[in-house]
Amino acid sequence: MTTTATRSGGRTHRPAWTGLLIVAALLLSVVGAVLVGSAGLSPQLVVTSIAGHLGLPVTMPPPLIDSVIWELRLPRTLMAGVVGAALAICGCVLQAITGNPLADPYLLGVSSGASTGAVLVFVLGMGGGAVSMSAGAFAGAVLSLALVFALLGRGFTSSSRIVLIGVVVGQLFAALTSLVVTAAGDADAARGILYWLLGSMSTARWDSLAVVALVTAVAGVAFWTRSLTLDGLAFGGETAAGLGIDIDRVRRRMVMVTALSVAAVVAAVGAIGFVGLIVPHAVRMLGLTAHRSLLAGSAVVGAVFLIWADAVARSALDSEIPVGVVTALIGVPAFLMIMRRREQTGAGAS
Numbered sequence: 001m002t003t004t005a006t007r008s009g010g011r012t013h014r015p016a017w018t019g020l021l022i023v024a025a026l027l028l029s030v031v032g033a034v035l036v037g038s039a040g041l042s043p044q045l046v047v048t049s050i051a052g053h054l055g056l057p058v059t060m061p062p063p064l065i066d067s068v069i070w071e072l073r074l075p076r077t078l079m080a081g082v083v084g085a086a087l088a089i090c091g092c093v094l095q096a097i098t099g100n101p102l103a104d105p106y107l108l109g110v111s112s113g114a115s116t117g118a119v120l121v122f123v124l125g126m127g128g129g130a131v132s133m134s135a136g137a138f139a140g141a142v143l144s145l146a147l148v149f150a151l152l153g154r155g156f157t158s159s160s161r162i163v164l165i166g167v168v169v170g171q172l173f174a175a176l177t178s179l180v181v182t183a184a185g186d187a188d189a190a191r192g193i194l195y196w197l198l199g200s201m202s203t204a205r206w207d208s209l210a211v212v213a214l215v216t217a218v219a220g221v222a223f224w225t226r227s228l229t230l231d232g233l234a235f236g237g238e239t240a241a242g243l244g245i246d247i248d249r250v251r252r253r254m255v256m257v258t259a260l261s262v263a264a265v266v267a268a269v270g271a272i273g274f275v276g277l278i279v280p281h282a283v284r285m286l287g288l289t290a291h292r293s294l295l296a297g298s299a300v301v302g303a304v305f306l307i308w309a310d311a312v313a314r315s316a317l318d319s320e321i322p323v324g325v326v327t328a329l330i331g332v333p334a335f336l337m338i339m340r341r342r343e344q345t346g347a348g349a350s
Helices: 014-035 043-053 063-098 110-124 129-152 159-184 187-197 206-225 227-234 237-242 247-269 275-285 291-315 323-344
Strands: 004-007 010-013
Touching (some): 014 043, 014 291, 063 247, 063 275, 063 291, 110 129, 110 159, 110 247, 129 159, 159 247, 206 227, 206 247, 206 291, 227 247, 227 291, 275 291, 275 323, 291 323
């Protein structure tokens, strides 16, 4: 795809302008989403609260308003942005290494394992609250990842084998989750588990945000530095092998980093679908096809998408709804539109 256009003797780089626009959209989205909620806030109050906590000489808002901004809305909004970015880049990487346009961050069964771990902690009453559920979720995710690696063995050279093993492991842990919920026989517990499984940013705090942000940053840098390798893998195994890429080693490492990133996300906020599936396709439609720009674009667009999905989730109805419900309601028609447009333009589903 041609990414440059010459006008009046000058040269306009479409990806560069696209990048500037989506970064601006991210900044505006963070500020705008903090304003959304039952407590009316002004941009001035938000700015002064943030500036005050950063040590700047400003007059702080009243304590209650400052607490709403700094302790509740800002970490929640930033968590939505970080999680959206993490899911988007993981989806982008998995679509490249498997050659499957329907691959998403939960392809490897990690989210199902995390759900089983969290549900066990919730039903058995182990530990206290969201912290122990997150620990259980992460432990379950790591266990499912270990099972995927054990079943794959030396099979990372086959993208179809990765997909099939991931689906099988995901179904196994999904069945275990259903078994635990059914055996619990507690309707209130079942509702609480269902709410967590569909994802929520309501438990986001600065400490959990720092952990997820660190994991996402490390994964993002690792993926971005291997963007040329991902370009080669996206053209298929034979092409990648012809370029001298060690397919087994690269896929093994990419799967490991992706799975651990998703484990951290699911442990923090639950499983949120469709972000990692639709965002990479949408970004490709913006003209960002090489993985060096595709990963960066996916991170920003994923962040913007989930920030506003979470804003809708907490304000659309009188009571908060799981953000995973919002992403599904938006994601299904959006994905169908993207696929239809790709078919009409002759791009197919690859």
